[in-house]
Amino acid sequence: MKFSAAHFTIFNATERERLHGHNFTVEVDIHARMLGNGMCFDYGIYKDRIVALCRELNEWTILPTRSKYLRIEEAGEHVHAHFNGQCIPFLRGDVLLLPIENATLEEFAYWFLQRLCEDRDALRAHAIAAIEVRVFSGPGQSAGRRMELD
Numbered sequence: 001m002k003f004s005a006a007h008f009t010i011f012n013a014t015e016r017e018r019l020h021g022h023n024f025t026v027e028v029d030i031h032a033r034m035l036g037n038g039m040c041f042d043y044g045i046y047k048d049r050i051v052a053l054c055r056e057l058n059e060w061t062i063l064p065t066r067s068k069y070l071r072i073e074e075a076g077e078h079v080h081a082h083f084n085g086q087c088i089p090f091l092r093g094d095v096l097l098l099p100i101e102n103a104t105l106e107e108f109a110y111w112f113l114q115r116l117c118e119d120r121d122a123l124r125a126h127a128i129a130a131i132e133v134r135v136f137s138g139p140g141q142s143a144g145r146r147m148e149l150d
């Protein structure tokens with residue numbers, strides 16, 4: 001599955017990338033017990049959820065609200081991102097504020113993982129033991145996060 005978005009990675013209090021974008025791709029590995037009938041749960045259930053989550057991120061400029069280096073100020077129809085003494089203005093209608101620490105592959109993967117693991121009853125019903133999400137910003141360039149479930 002994929003989503004297109006703009007972002008910039010913040011490396012420390014004074015260094016960041018310029019704003020740029022990617023067609024990100026998302027891979028999800030779900031480890032689950034076989035439930036008879038030659039299959040585990042119907043993975044289409046989670047495929048639909050992942051596609052819906054990709055749509056949530058698609059065609060936005062993504063800003064992290066939990067960055068220790070970026071201060072976000074919402075000002076009417078604008079959002080001001082304050083970094084290292086700079087004020088970076090965006091139109092409110094172009095920005096998606098995500099509760100992540102940085103606009104990185106690791107944090108995007110974690111965002112997907114958190115959202116997929118919200119419904120713990122469903123995870124138990126589908127006998128899911130672990131989920132790993134991997135997000136790619138280009139061929140062979142990715143980061144993954146994994147959650148083992150009790």
Ligand SMILES: Nc1nc2c(c(=O)[nH]1)N=C([C@H](O)[C@H](O)COP(=O)(O)OP(=O)(O)OP(=O)(O)O)CN2
Nearest residue numbers: 007008009017022103104105106137138139141143
């Ligand atoms: N640990 C991380 N390090 C970096 C991340 C990240 O998400 N986690 N992200 C970046 C850059 O945002 C990203 O790599 C920019 O992509 P870049 O490789 O510069 O451009 P392309 O994907 O188009 O690849 P090219 O080799 O330029 O074609 C940096 N570090």
